[in-house]
Amino acid sequence: MRASTLASVAACGLFLRVAIPQSFAIIPRGRAVADATFRQTGFPAASEHGAPYDGTLASGLSCAAMAAAMLTVTSLKLVSSSLRTRRQSSFCKPLQQGMRQQAVQVHSTVARAAEGEPILRLGTRGSPLALAQAYETKRVLAAAFPELAPEGAVEIRTISTTGDQRLEISLAEIGGKGLFTRELDVALINKEVDFCVHSTKDVPTVLVPGTELCTMLPREDSRDVIITPNGITRFEDLPAGSLIGTASLRRQAQIYAVNPNVKCVNFRGNVQTRLRKLKVGEVNCTLLAYAGLKRMNMTEHATRILEWDEMLPAISQGAISFQCASDDEATLKYLRPLNHRQTFEAVTCERAFLASLDGNCKTPIAGQAKVSADGQLHLIGLVSSPDGQKIFRVTRSGAASDAATIGKDAGMEIRKEAGEKFFEDMQDYVQAVQAANEKPTKA
Numbered sequence: 137m138r139a140s141t142l143a144s145v146a147a148c149g150l151f152l153r154v155a156i157p158q159s160f161a162i163i164p165r166g167r168a169v170a171d172a173t174f175r176q177t178g179f180p181a182a183s184e185h186g187a188p189y190d191g192t193l194a195s196g197l198s199c200a201a202m203a204a205a206m207l208t209v210t211s212l213k214l215v216s217s218s219l220r221t222r223r224q225s226s227f228c229k230p231l232q233q234g235m236r237q238q239a240v241q242v243h244s245t246v247a248r249a250a251e252g253e254p255i256l257r258l259g260t261r262g263s264p265l266a267l268a269q270a271y272e273t274k275r276v277l278a279a280a281f282p283e284l285a286p287e288g289a290v291e292i293r294t295i296s297t298t299g300d301q302r303l304e305i306s307l308a309e310i311g312g313k314g315l316f317t318r319e320l321d322v323a324l325i326n327k328e329v330d331f332c333v334h335s336t337k338d339v340p341t342v343l344v345p346g347t348e349l350c351t352m353l354p355r356e357d358s359r360d361v362i363i364t365p366n367g368i369t370r371f372e373d374l375p376a377g378s379l380i381g382t383a384s385l386r387r388q389a390q391i392y393a394v395n396p397n398v399k400c401v402n403f404r405g406n407v408q409t410r411l412r413k414l415k416v417g418e419v420n421c422t423l424l425a426y427a428g429l430k431r432m433n434m435t436e437h438a439t440r441i442l443e444w445d446e447m448l449p450a451i452s453q454g455a456i457s458f459q460c461a462s463d464d465e466a467t468l469k470y471l472r473p474l475n476h477r478q479t480f481e482a483v484t485c486e487r488a489f490l491a492s493l494d495g496n497c498k499t500p501i502a503g504q505a506k507v508s509a510d511g512q513l514h515l516i517g518l519v520s521s522p523d524g525q526k527i528f529r530v531t532r533s534g535a536a537s538d539a540a541t542i543g544k545d546a547g548m549e550i551r552k553e554a555g556e557k558f559f560e561d562m563q564d565y566v567q568a569v570q571a572a573n574e575k576p577t578k579a
Contacts, residue, residue: 392524492547
């Protein structure tokens with residue numbers, strides 16, 4: 137690019153960074169629109185310049201739109217002019233297309249805010265835990281991006297899923313993990329929301345085409361807890377015939393492995409519902425993820441936290457993830473900077489392990505990975521028959537950058553050791569006993 141072209145671009149950038157911010161509105165909404173526009177055009181937010189603000193919301197919106205238009209149009213003209221004589225279409229056309237796409241995304245953000253609409257629309261399930269995670273996401277976004285702090289800048293949209301509605305049937309019987317994400321996927325594809333917030337353990341290993349898990353927040357404690365009204369802290373100590381409420385084949389298998397004389401029964405619903413059922417005596421014991429109790433400030437209900445060698449947690453347990461359209465740069469610019477690398481690497485490994493075993497809620501699979509301070513990743517995996525009588529374990533370590541390969545190789549190792557007949561027999565067993573599909577009742 138010629139020196140004169142570079143000078144023009146620099147001048148345009150200086151104007152956008154210095155002159156334009158002077159006229160942005162001081163009121164939160166106008167300032168938010170200005171900041172959002174500048175971030176999406178690739179410049180720092182207007183509020184980061186320290187320039188004084190005056191004027192009205194209308195002037196703030198006008199300046200924001202003008203800034204976006206100026207940057208896009210000027211850049212397109214300069215680049216096109218510089219490259220026209222060289223006719224390097226293989227370089228020029230993708231660059232122009234990218235700029236046009238960015239202009240459309242910027243215009244969409246400005247238009248939304250101008251009409252009083254949110255900058256980001258967040259999709260979530262409606263359970264108390266899911267909403268707690270959604271509000272935590274909203275808080276984190278507001279802390280990272282000033283334009284998302286005003287009320288209404290991030291909207292939470294609650295979406296009911298099949299998994300939340302069909303509580304009388306076990307997950308193994310009605311289709312597994314996708315039941316908690318299917319309706320959210322539809323909302324995302326239809327652009328009713330900009331991104332979805334998930335408990336990652338509920339997310340299938342195969343995502344809807346065109347979407348990705350772009351971000352994971354720092355992982356909470358992933359262990360399970362045992363909850364009993366009489367203070368019993370070990371499954372081995374539960375009397376024969378005790379009813380244990382759990383819809384998880386993973387938990388069921390590990391319980392039966394140490395105490396085959398108890399009975400695991402379908403026990404679904406949100407945290408509050410399960411605790412209420414336990415209190416009225418529908419079951420003698422239940423288990424919950426410690427992460428959920430912590431996020432809702434309900435840890436006093438835990439009788440004891442279970443270590444990994446007692447109850448290996450579910451794949452991705454304790455990790456909150458964001459799912460977004462892969463080409464939605466306007467949203468990804470807000471989400472990607474929030475990604476916690478160590479959590480992302482550990483969960484990537486676990487999900488690769490699960491995928492290699494074709495895992496879902498019809499399969500008793502557990503696995504946990506951690507990234508140590510030296511960048512090494514350590515994985516523990518487990519596959520069991522639903523009755524807990526056959527258990528295959530694996531451990532793997534390696535560079536965190538090879539997370540997916542480590543997980544896949546660990547899964548293939550177990551698959552080879554167990555043999556394909558083991559997996560066929562396991563599915564037959566699940567169908568025969570309907571995977572704890574009875575309503576909890578006293579024996």
